[in-house]
Amino acid sequence: MENKNDNFKEKFLNYSPDEFPNGALVTNDSKIIVYVNSYFTTELLWKVDDIVGKNIDFLLTKPSCIFFQSYIVPTLSHEKMCQEMQLTIFNARGIRIPITVNAAVGEDGYVYWSFFNSSKRDQLYDELIKARERLIETTDELKLLASVDDLTGLLNRREMKYQSNLALKDALSEQHLAGLLILDIDHFKKINDTYGHLEGDRVLKKLGQLLTSQSEKTDLVSRFGGEEFLIFRPNTNKDDMLLFCKKLHVLMADIVVGTISLKGSIGVSFFSERMTFDDVFTQADSALYNAKELGRNRTEIYSNN
Incomplete structure (x- = not known):
């Protein structure tokens, strides 16, 4: 019987990380970037040669760098993966971009990173907070009117x-x-x-x-x-x-x-x-x-x- 999953995997091999609408990079055990996908060029405006070969700290803001060193690195060492981590990176123009990161340590010892721009999510979160505050104010007003x-x-x-x-x-x-x-x-x-x-x-x-x-x-x-x-x-x-x-x-x-x-x-x-x-x-x-x-x-x- 034909295995549809095997068929899909075979087709998938024709694709690369460049096809996905999110960032992907690979670092070695010294935290040196050895690969980035085209997201860095199209969305973050970096040239590949300006990133590959650099320490990943190069991309991170100072607070994110501290969090990376003190939490993410130990987590990867112990758990071999981390999920839904919040960091902030710089694009090529020095603009801060909030991202949500997932990472896993491969059998080859390299760390495989994927992330997406969470600016809109943060904006939505802020809007939800404001909406909640307005709802609380409205509720308080209604309580006052009722009393x-x-x-x-x-x-x-x-x-x-x-x-x-x-x-x-x-x-x-x-x-x-x-x-x-x-x-x-x-x-x-x-x-x-x-x-x-x-x-x-x-x-x-x-x-x-x-x-x-x-x-x-x-x-x-x-x-x-x-x-x-x-x-x-x-x-x-x-x-x-x-x-x-x-x-x-x-x-x-x-x-x-x-x-x-x-x-x-x-x-x-x-x-x-x-x-x-x-x-x-x-x-x-x-x-x-x-x-x-x-x-x-x-x-x-x-x-x-």
Whole structure:
């Protein structure tokens, strides 16, 4: 039966390394170049007589020469071959060319080298790195968009619940008293109806900036929905929380709508063991309802009595 592989090998003998679109050279045991294929002339612009007989170090940049001596030569001595090594060589005009090299030691003791220009691969790698960086930036932007309120820049409802539950675990593990306040703008619908939604948006932004400026770095500040704002305070007590809320009432009055100072009602609750964010939110919401019932523009702390 005809052996197709033998037929191919017989045809292949009619070809030389000059037929292949990559560089090929042979060095002896003294690292002297004894053969180069036509790639050196057509692609690297060298004349054969300027290369053959020279030490291979002649072609290498200094860093590549160091790597060649310290790693490739020992590898060839021990393994008899090396694969996918990255080097940089000079063409005849002194231009640096990054290459990827494979080499093997033949039975005759000569080293047979093949390599290809990896400039495009390096360029593609750089483009992939840049694309990855752009993807990371886009992902971060999407995460940010998914976690903040687009009007005020504060945490949105979903992110507030998520981060508060994480902060709550830390506060309880360190036995810190943590509190949650809900602030609701009094008669906000009247502001929108009287002055328009643009004025309503301005008020929400100003209040968001106020809450952020008065909060600690460890506090979590959120526009929870509509005219409702939440602040989680991971290290506080009843007296500190009341002073903080009193300050907010005073400063809110500096936000003027028409001729009227802004007012708001606040409900406060404190976390205890085994409580979730939803538990303490329900309590603070109940306290907020009491503040509204008792005349608005005031702070009430939840009590189960």
